[in-house]
Amino acid sequence: MRKYMLLVILLSACATIPKTSVKDTTILPIHSLTLLHKYIFPYNMLFNGTTVGGLSGIDYDSARKVYYLICDDRSEKQPARFYTVQVPESNYDRDSIRFTHVTYLRMPDGNVYPSAKTLAPDPEAMRYNPHTGHLVWSSEGERIISGQGNIINDPGIYDIDSSGRYLGSYPLPEQFHMRATENGPRRNGVFEGLGFTPDDRYMFVSLEEPRYEDGPRADLRDTTAYIRIIKYDLHTRQPIAQYAYKLSPIAHPSVPDSAFRVNGISDILVLSETQLLVMERSFSTGVKNNTIRVFKVDLQHATDIKAVNSLRETTRFTPAQKTLLLNFDTLDTFVDNVEGMTFGPVLSNGHRSLIFVVDNNFDRKEETQFYIFEVKQ
Incomplete structure (x- = not known):
């Protein structure tokens, strides 16, 4: 593996996101991923008056050749925001990732989000839609x-638009409203x-x-931890x-055994109406590495469960089918809290690239990392 790049170049630039024409970008079958390079950023790096960290989602704008990175700061350090960056397409040892712009997310009234827990969001995912020129982002809410x-x-x-201005929201199915009870x-x-x-x-x-209602959280040997994937008509x-x-079960026991451990979906990539890439992130206290597993997922024969309130109380459904594509445990490097992934540009050999980003939780003991993979089809 090539040595890791520590240099970071910062540029201040005005970022606008024009609406662009879109060609058919159907993704071909993916057979394997090969790591090309890994970048590591300094802890609490500053950019345009903000603290870089908590990078929880990433998406690529092929027209402008830039990436959008959402930050999961709940307006505690600075107001909720996303970054625009440029990632090298080659020459990884000589060139670095460039932060070019920071944009604050806006509430419907036009103001940035305050730090008050009753109003602050928990940003986690963001995608750029080249058909509209808009961005869509998600918040986990609070409980x-x-x-x-x-x-x-x-x-x-x-x-939202390119300036972070609120444009609208998507209806929330009844099963996903937060409640004070364990529902x-x-x-x-x-x-x-x-x-x-x-x-x-x-x-x-x-x-x-x-x-x-759908069952227990994942554990070391659990086989009944089901999450839901919602399909919207745009x-x-x-x-x-x-x-x-x-x-999947949690990858490793925690140390001690009673300490915190978790496994869940940290991001998805949509390949078609029935095909997804799903990234699971397993963390166990006392284990340095996170276990990141990427699966190819088929929804073609999965049951539509929108009318089922409790998966715990029924077995009359067929879940999505999944096949392991990559386990980061096979990489000879420290793997932290990977939370975002996106397809990048086509490489010089004609293969697609796949970029992953790490959320360091604004913790000195963790790292902000970027991984660049080659997709082999």
């Missing part, structure tokens, strides 16, 4: 239950992944962890279907 008072904020999916989504286990079909007909949105903006996806 804090305490004797001092509850904070209940629904998750959400929002349209609906779990805290920090909601909308971590989203993406569009290449023809701009549908959008898929994935939960990170199971709803309370023409009507309505949710039209839901599919069950079974999480």
Whole structure:
């Protein structure tokens, strides 16, 4: 493996996102991924008055050859925001990733999001839609239950323009409203992944962890941890279907055994109306590496479960089928909290690139990493 690039070049530039014409970009079958390079960024790097970290989602704009990175800062360090960056297409040892712009997310009233927990979002995923020139981002909402008072904020999916201005939201199916009781989504286990079909007909949105009604969280030997993937019709903006996806067991025991551990979906890539790439991230306290597994997923024969409130109480459904494509445990490097992935440009050999980004949780012990892979079809 090539040595890691530590140099970071920062550029201040005005970023606009024009609407562009779109060709058919149907993704061919993917057989394997090969790591080309890994970048590591300094802890708490500053850019245009903001702290770079918490990078939870990434998407590529092929017309402008830039990437959009959403930050999961709940307006605690600076207001909720996303970054525009440029990633080298070759010469990885000589060139670095360039941050070119920071854009603040806006509430419907035009203001940036405040730090108050009752109003602050939890940004997790972002995709650029070349058919509209708009961006769509998701928030996990909030669910804090305490004797001092509850904070209940629904998750959400929002349209914005290039300046971060709020344009609208997508209807939330009843099963995904936050509640003070143990019903609906779990805290920090909601909308971590989203993406569009290449023809701009549908959008898929994935939960990170199971709803309370759908079963337990993933564990070391659990085989009943099901999350939901929602399908939206982009023409009507309505949710039209839901599919069950079974999480893999947690990869490693925590140390000690009673300490925190988790596995869930941290991002998805939509290849077609029935084909997805799904990234699962397993973390166990006391284990340095996160285990990142990327699966090829087929929805063709999966049951539409939108009318089923509890997967825990029924076995009459067929989940999505999944096949392992890549386990980051096979890479000879420290793998941190990978949360975002996107297809990048076509490489000089004609193969597509696939880019992954790490959320360092604004923690000195973690790293902001970028991985560049070659896609072999």
